[in-house]
Amino acid sequence: MDTGVRAESPYEIVTNPGVDEKTLTVNSLRSIFSMRLKTWPDGTKIRVFVLSDDDELHQIFSKEKLNVFPYQLRSTWDRLVFSGTGQAPTKVNSNEEMLAKISSTPGAIGYLWKANINENVNVLEIK
Amino acid sequence: MKMLMCSKLSNRLIGSGLRLIVRVATLSLLFSFSAHAQENTNSKPQPDADNPSIKRPLATELPAPANQPDTPEKKPGFVRSVIDRFRNNDLPGDLQIHGFVTQAYIATSDNNVFGGSDNGGSFGLTEAGLNASIRPLPRLQLSAQVLSRRAGAGNSGTPRLDYAVLDYRLYSQETNQLGIRVGRIKNPFGFYNETRDVAFTRPSILLPQSIYFDRTRNLGLSSDSVQLYSDTAVFDWGTLSTQFGVSLPIVNDKDTESSLLGGVRPGKLEREVGYIGRGIFETNDKRLRLGVSGIWLNTSYDPNHRLGDPIGPGALRFTPVIFSAQYNAERWTLTSEYAIRPFKYNNNFRVPALNGLDFIGESYYFQGEYRFTPKIEGILRYDALFIDRSDRDGSRWAAQNPARHGLEHSRFARDITVGLRWNVTPEFMLRAEFHHVNGTGWLSRLDNPVAKDTEENWNLYGIQASYRF
Numbered sequence: 024m025d026t027g028v029r030a031e032s033p034y035e036i037v038t039n040p041g042v043d044e045k046t047l048t049v050n051s052l053r054s055i056f057s058m059r060l061k062t063w064p065d066g067t068k069i070r071v072f073v074l075s076d077d078d079e080l081h082q083i084f085s086k087e088k089l090n091v092f093p094y095q096l097r098s099t100w101d102r103l104v105f106s107g108t109g110q111a112p113t114k115v116n117s118n119e120e121m122l123a124k125i126s127s128t129p130g131a132i133g134y135l136w137k138a139n140i141n142e143n144v145n146v147l148e149i150k
Numbered sequence: 151m152k153m154l155m156c157s158k159l160s161n162r163l164i165g166s167g168l169r170l171i172v173r174v175a176t177l178s179l180l181f182s183f184s185a186h187a188q189e190n191t192n193s194k195p196q197p198d199a200d201n202p203s204i205k206r207p208l209a210t211e212l213p214a215p216a217n218q219p220d221t222p223e224k225k226p227g228f229v230r231s232v233i234d235r236f237r238n239n240d241l242p243g244d245l246q247i248h249g250f251v252t253q254a255y256i257a258t259s260d261n262n263v264f265g266g267s268d269n270g271g272s273f274g275l276t277e278a279g280l281n282a283s284i285r286p287l288p289r290l291q292l293s294a295q296v297l298s299r300r301a302g303a304g305n306s307g308t309p310r311l312d313y314a315v316l317d318y319r320l321y322s323q324e325t326n327q328l329g330i331r332v333g334r335i336k337n338p339f340g341f342y343n344e345t346r347d348v349a350f351t352r353p354s355i356l357l358p359q360s361i362y363f364d365r366t367r368n369l370g371l372s373s374d375s376v377q378l379y380s381d382t383a384v385f386d387w388g389t390l391s392t393q394f395g396v397s398l399p400i401v402n403d404k405d406t407e408s409s410l411l412g413g414v415r416p417g418k419l420e421r422e423v424g425y426i427g428r429g430i431f432e433t434n435d436k437r438l439r440l441g442v443s444g445i446w447l448n449t450s451y452d453p454n455h456r457l458g459d460p461i462g463p464g465a466l467r468f469t470p471v472i473f474s475a476q477y478n479a480e481r482w483t484l485t486s487e488y489a490i491r492p493f494k495y496n497n498n499f500r501v502p503a504l505n506g507l508d509f510i511g512e513s514y515y516f517q518g519e520y521r522f523t524p525k526i527e528g529i530l531r532y533d534a535l536f537i538d539r540s541d542r543d544g545s546r547w548a549a550q551n552p553a554r555h556g557l558e559h560s561r562f563a564r565d566i567t568v569g570l571r572w573n574v575t576p577e578f579m580l581r582a583e584f585h586h587v588n589g590t591g592w593l594s595r596l597d598n599p600v601a602k603d604t605e606e607n608w609n610l611y612g613i614q615a616s617y618r619f
Contacts (some may be wrong), residue, residue, distance in 0.1 A: 050386075059325075060324075061319065066288060067288060077524065091435055094521070095478055105224075105281065105347075105348045107293040107294070107312075108317065109313070113246075114370060134588060
């Protein structure tokens with residue numbers, strides 16, 4: 024809830040406007056991006072979007088928000104996909120595509136530079 | 151051993167039930183490909199993704215963000231665009247398709263690995279896989295993978311159904327999950343088994359053979375089973391993920407038969423009900439991972455009397471336990487696994503070489519990976535295997551039969567591996583590695599049919615290219 028720090032953060036966790044959640048614990052966020060938690064509390068699908076492994080925002084987000092290295096996320100997703108026990112996040116190729124996907128896909132969650140955020144997405148507060 | 155025999159009847163029932171489920175899972179997957187046009191699982195209003203009023207202004211009217219690196223936009227190539235089309239989340243059911251193709255070139259100073267590697271090297275190891283998964287309901291996932299592996303005499307490259315799983319999430323609350331899986335499921339043991347055929351998920355071209363035997367891989371790889379799984383938050387430290395399954399192993403290949411029965415036999419191994427379980431604790435930052443896996447595998451031999459089979463209808467039990475530990479830092483990863491592998495054969499094989507065999511194998515490795523840059527990684531590993539831990543140099547085994555003299559080295563293997571990996575792009579990887587091996591304990595008997603021709607000290611050189619999507 025330290026708004027001073029949040030204001031300095033140049034990016035945010037964003038969701039589709041249809042998602043009721045306004046805040047999320049860091050453990051839930053990690054669970055979502057580890058692709059373990061698959062549904063929002065109301066039972067609808069969570070759909071996770073990420074940028075490429077070598078994208079700067081992806082790397083900052085992984086390390087700062089999830090406290091994991093991007094290569095660890097990749098190993099986690101690979102284990103799920105190639106063992107048949109889960110799915111990987113959907114990769115987008117640009118910040119513009121991220122914004123378009125989050126605003127148009129029900130249940131979507133992702134991250135965006137503040138400068139790319141507009142009223143078509145909700146900003147999540149991480150506790 | 152009586153238990154082994156009694157379980158045969160129930161096997162038949164479970165077997166046919168599982169086969170049906172596997173078939174249904176595969177069919178529903180195929181169905182989803184053809185029928186996704188009609189499906190609509192989203193009850194919430196869905197804005198049109200192609201609506202220019204939403205999409206266009208974003209690309210053209212927004213000022214360039216100050217914090218964003220001004221690297222030029224990556225232009226996806228043709229293949230990329232086709233793949234992206236298929237992976238688009240707008241597809242109903244959240245269909246995902248992934249796959250990989252890997253080719254290795256392997257040369258050895260002596261002994262054959264994956265074909266005629268001793269004869270000037272060989273391109274004998276080719277691996278390819280294609281998988282699809284859908285989520286027709288928020289709690290339901292169906293997934294299947296077809297795998298082709300061409301590797302020496304044991305694997306011809308004929309595509310086979312690797313997994314076909316129906317996964318239903320029974321309970322889900324933030325960091326705690328409980329679910330059930332039914333079908334052909336990858337066997338969860340150790341850190342690498344479930345994805346051992348995917349080069350990107352392996353630390354090296356050859357996995358540590360002491361634990362991830364390639365010659366009995368089909369036995370270890372997947373089985374028809376029912377599995378419960380859970381994720382549980384452990385205080386604020388991390389997550390404990392557990393899996394427990396009741397399964398029928400896949401024992402119908404020659405490499406497995408040869409390894410368990412000391413040669414390819416005219417009869418066949420029968421499937422018996424077994425159990426498999428694994429627990430992995432992972433800290434929240436995924437730095438520390440600790441695991442324990444256990445398998446209770448039963449199989450019995452069905453002799454072919456018309457072909458004058460010298461072996462009787464014996465049964466055997468294999469009950470390995472594996473301890474796994476890994477530490478991940480930004481630049482380096484340390485991994486170690488230790489396995490204890492008890493084998494127990496009953497007295498119905500009617501041949502002294504197999505009857506009443508009762509021994510415990512031991513395996514372990516220590517491995518360090520170092521990321522010089524995010525693209526270049528190095529690996530160093532020491533891997534040791536002892537077929538019978540009470541006879542580590544094979545001398546007692548050799549003394550039992552004059553024909554075994556000079557083959558003591560088939561009872562152990564110590565492998566020092568050095569390798570380099572280059573992640574050219576997130577989708578394309580090149581790798582090279584060198585092994586110096588003392589012992590022939592994990593060599594495939596199908597690739598090395600004449601035991602007397604094998605050498606105790608030998609080297610292996612490998613290079614590999616892999617593409618994934």
